[in-house]
Amino acid sequence: xxxxxxxxxxxxxxxxxxxxxxxxxxxxxxxxxxxxxxxxxxxxxxxxxxxxxxxxxxxxxxxxxxxxxxxxxxxxxxxxxxxxxxxxxxxxxxxxxxxxxxxxxxxxxxxxxxxxxxxxxxxxxxxxxxxxxxxxxxxxxxxxxxxxxxxxxxxxxxxxxxxxxxxxxxxxxxxxxxxxxxxxxxxxxxxxxxxxxxxxxxxxxxx
Numbered sequence: 001x002x003x004x005x006x007x008x009x010x011x012x013x014x015x016x017x018x019x020x021x022x023x024x025x026x027x028x029x030x031x032x033x034x035x036x037x038x039x040x041x042x043x044x045x046x047x048x049x050x051x052x053x054x055x056x057x058x059x060x061x062x063x064x065x066x067x068x069x070x071x072x073x074x075x076x077x078x079x080x081x082x083x084x085x086x087x088x089x090x091x092x093x094x095x096x097x098x099x100x101x102x103x104x105x106x107x108x109x110x111x112x113x114x115x116x117x118x119x120x121x122x123x124x125x126x127x128x129x130x131x132x133x134x135x136x137x138x139x140x141x142x143x144x145x146x147x148x149x150x151x152x153x154x155x156x157x158x159x160x161x162x163x164x165x166x167x168x169x170x171x172x173x174x175x176x177x178x179x180x181x182x183x184x185x186x187x188x189x190x191x192x193x194x195x196x197x198x199x200x201x202x203x204x205x206x207x
Contacts, residue, residue, distance in 0.1 A: 093190070
């Protein structure tokens with residue numbers, strides 16, 4: 001569907017993507033202007049709509065493109081031989097922080113997309129979020145060692161509690177990123193805070 005865009009020279013692709021990221025992140029879907037995007041990208045509006053049928057297609061392409069890119073990087077760098085759920089989450093957190101630094105604009109866009117309620121894209125975003133959540137949950141935690149958990153506990157509910165806690169920590173970290181420059185954040189402090197939550201959960205659910 002987006003073959004014409006993906007066949008562009010990488011430099012031109014990046015100009016268009018970065019211009020769209022900047023405009024959508026700053027103004028949200030409803031108020032973003034394709035006029036500003038093409039001005040920033042130094043292309044014509046007709047050319048933009050040659051690559052993308054409309055503003056909605058461009059927005060959803062951005063979301064899909066960067067979520068796929070970020071997930072692929074995480075999947076490629078996870079130590080899949082480690083099947084302790086808390087260590088696995090720790091790895092993901094460290095990788096996410098590195099990606100915050102590498103792709104700050106992409107993370108800002110994805111963060112802004114979560115509360116996006118423009119009717120034109122809301123349903124599509126909700127479906128994508130659910131699919132990504134289901135897919136990520138299955139892939140990242142399918143091989144967890146459940147023998148470490150206490151006998152008699154409900155594994156499904158326990159995993160949900162751990163998941164909600166760790167995802168809540170991830171949102172907390174994203175909020176910090178919004179107010180503190182990345183170069184002032186220390187990964188050692190972040191992992192230490194995360195480890196304190198993990199230790200509480202370990203004591204509650206592990207043998």
